[in-house]
Each structure stands twice: as C-alpha cells, then as structure tokens.
Amino acid sequence: MSTHLHRKCLQYFDEWFKRGRKRKPLLIRGARQIGKTTAVRIFAEQSGLELIELNMEKAWSFTSLVASNNPRKLIEAIEFELNRDISPDNSLLFFDEIQAVPQLLGLLRYFYEEIPELAVIATGSLLEFTLAQPDFSLPVGRIELYYMGPFSFEEFISVLDHKRALEFLNKYSLDEAVPDVVHEQLNKLVRLYTIIGGMPEAIAAYRESGSLRDVERIKSSIIETFILDFNKYKGKTDTVLLRKVFESLPAQLGKKVIYSHIIPNVRANEVSSAIEQLSLAKVLTLVFHSSANGIPLAAEKNERYYKPLHLDIGLCLTQLGLNPVETENAEDLNFVNRGTLAEQFIGQQLYHQFPSYREPELFYWTRESRGASAEVDYLITDGHGGIIPIEVKSGRTGSLRSLQTITKEKGLSLAIRFNSDKPSVFNENRITPKGDVKYRLLSLPHYLVQQVDRLLQ
Incomplete structure (x- = not known):
C-alpha cells in the first residue's frame, strides 16, 4: 500500500x-x-x-x-x-x-x-x-x-486529499452557518465512505483508479479472507455455522440479537458461541445494553441484550449486496437500507473515538414494555459525568419519542440526533402524558460525528 x-x-x-x-x-x-x-x-x-x-x-x-x-x-x-x-x-x-x-x-x-x-x-x-x-x-x-480500527471518516477524507473539508470539520463551531456547497460536499463524502469503507486496501484502490468496481472486487476478496480465517479460530465452533452467522449479521444491524432470527433451527448456545468467536476476531462488535443510571455505563451492562456492529461499513454494504451507485446518489443516507447503514456509520466512528490505549466499548439503551417500548441507538458520556443519548434519524423531524422517554426517565439535559441536515441546537419542551419533557437537542449531520467531543465542550 x-x-x-x-x-x-x-x-x-x-x-x-x-x-x-x-x-x-x-x-x-x-x-x-x-x-x-x-x-x-x-x-x-x-x-x-x-x-x-x-x-x-x-x-x-x-x-x-x-x-x-x-x-x-x-x-x-x-x-x-x-x-x-x-x-x-x-x-x-x-x-x-x-x-x-x-x-x-x-x-x-x-x-x-x-x-x-x-x-x-x-x-x-x-x-x-x-x-x-x-x-x-x-x-x-x-x-x-x-x-486500532479501520480508517475513520476523517482519515478517509484526508487520504483523498480533501484538505479544505477536513480543515472545516476541525474548526467548525456550532454558532456558524454551514454553506450549502460545504454541506453537500461533506454529505457526498459520507456516502462515498459508506461505499468504500475504511479498509486500507479498498481506499488505496479507489485513490489509484477511482473505480468503484475495483473497490467492490477488493472488498469481496477481504470478506473471503475473513471466511478462510475461520479455520484458524481456536474453539469448537463449526466453521460452516461461523460462515452462516457472519453472512447473516449485516441484516441484523441495529437490531437486538435474537438467535433464532439469525439462524433458525440451530441451538442458541451454538449461535452465541459463533458470535463470540467473530467478536474475538474483531470482525464484529457487540453494542451492549446499559441501564444508563450513571457512569461508567459498563457498570450496568446487560450482556444478554446486544446489537451487532460490523467491523467496516464498506464490507457491510458489499455483504448486503447493495448497489454502490445508488448509495452514492442517495439523497439521505438514513433512507438507505432502512437506515441501518447510517447507524453503522455513526457507531463505527463513535466506537473508535476512545483513547487508543483503552479497549473500545459502545452501549445503547432500550426499554421493552407493552405499549411503551423505547430504544436509543447509542449512549456516550460527556467527560463531566453526564450521559448523552444518541439517535440516528432521517429527515428534519423523525420521531424523537425515545429521546423524550430517556431524558425524562433519567433526568438528562442533553441529547444528540444525527441526520443529513445542517447542524442546529434547540430546546425541546413538550407536554406528554407522563409529564413535561425538557432537554436541549443537538442535531448534527453525519459528517460531524468525530467532532462530537470537541463540540460538547
């Protein structure tokens, strides 16, 4: 390379x-x-x-x-x-x-x-x-x-020599307006990263030829290499089962893992073992549920409830068989594959935002009760002891009911929404059947995900 x-x-x-x-x-x-x-x-x-x-x-x-x-x-x-x-x-x-x-x-x-x-x-x-x-x-x-993980979004745009775009991201403050031309270019780069992903060989191929066909060929080769590696895994897991689980997981993105939904008619402990092996190989990441009553979030981790996150969004797109050109031309990333790629994009960047000497971890929150279920895509902390819920939503509005629920229940004052719109900050003040809900909503475009820690300060 x-x-x-x-x-x-x-x-x-x-x-x-x-x-x-x-x-x-x-x-x-x-x-x-x-x-x-x-x-x-x-x-x-x-x-x-x-x-x-x-x-x-x-x-x-x-x-x-x-x-x-x-x-x-x-x-x-x-x-x-x-x-x-x-x-x-x-x-x-x-x-x-x-x-x-x-x-x-x-x-x-x-x-x-x-x-x-x-x-x-x-x-x-x-x-x-x-x-x-x-x-x-x-x-x-x-x-x-x-x-170490795959190339991040900002490393990706640096490699493709979009120096002005990277400089804009690093200097942007919430009180400044984003020009239309900058917003459109950065959203386009988000979609391009979604297609190519962060695997170095795929990025190098695109940089050299500009051909998405070359990128797809290389990503398919990387996926096959991962499958061939299954024979090297230490454990009793059946390699055929490993392959089936690996191939089915992209369709499970953003969903709580239910073993029978991944591979029917196979014992849950066998599917669980295969998932654990893929997690050890870092091919997938497990995003665990946290009750979010305080920090550290890991103190209330529930290991029975988790969602899968793929190693790399580009490999995920290839495994899903999605058309790269259609993704590149999509108006809103949140509409591609019912929003799962947008959730993968945000999760992948958040996961590798931790200091490099700390093992990364990521959490989400859910409440499952008849007629009153709610789920927040991700949870992060602000460095001052505060918990911040994150939703990945489409369009200007998108239902914020889950954010309203968690901010009310946990007494949180700030929440983040990622979508394809320009940045905005506004105060949510709603009257609900369970009382008034008041919190500040920071709405950010996908391309600002790596700037979250800085912007929160």
Missing part, C-alpha cells in the same frame, strides 16, 4: 518512540487487514529507523530461546539468524503475528525491564483468541496497548 495513506496512529507511534527509555513495548490490537503492519512499516520509514520485521507465523530457529525469558540472548539469536545488527539507537524490533508464538507476549516484559532503550512493537490479527485463554495473562504494567 502507498505510504501516502497517513493515519493518526503514526503520530501516536512517534510520541511513544520519543519517550526513550521510559517507553514500554507497544502491542497493537485489531482485526485482520486494517493496516497494522503497514502502519508500523510507514512509521519506521518516516522515523529513519532500521526495521527488524519478524513474521512469527514463519518457522524461526530463535523461537527455541523464547522460553528462557532472556531478551539479550534472543536478540543475539535473531541477529545471527538474520545476519543483521540490532542497534538500540536506531533499530525498531517488530514482531508481527505474535499470536503464533504466545510465549513471546510474556517475554515482552523483560524487554522493558532489561533493554528499555530498544524500541519493540508487536501486532497480531487473531491475538484476542490467545488473550482470552484462562491460563494466559498479559504482563500488565510492562507493555503499552494500542487499539
């Missing part, structure tokens, strides 16, 4: 490297094909470091020394096997696909304790399966974690 595909992670890697002897080995976690290896290579090149790259899925002789927990002996063996010097001053030691040699994860602590001057990075595509094993524990406090 072209080294022009710059990412925000490169700035983080640079900050990490400049800590010198205080830095810890960096472990990058994330799904397959999101660009972890490429990002490390680009970072080494930009920093003028000699990259010592070792794909641990290959058979290396030096792995026999991993159990010794002696990093100096291991480095000597690597130098001998590669016939290269490893200098603490200008080398970057990179263990790729580290899950193939799990003992090496434990050895990382000794690099930090005994050779802190040497920069060490490790990555793994199916790393979560190793970390989930009960007899395995990471050397907490001795390594630094970095959670």
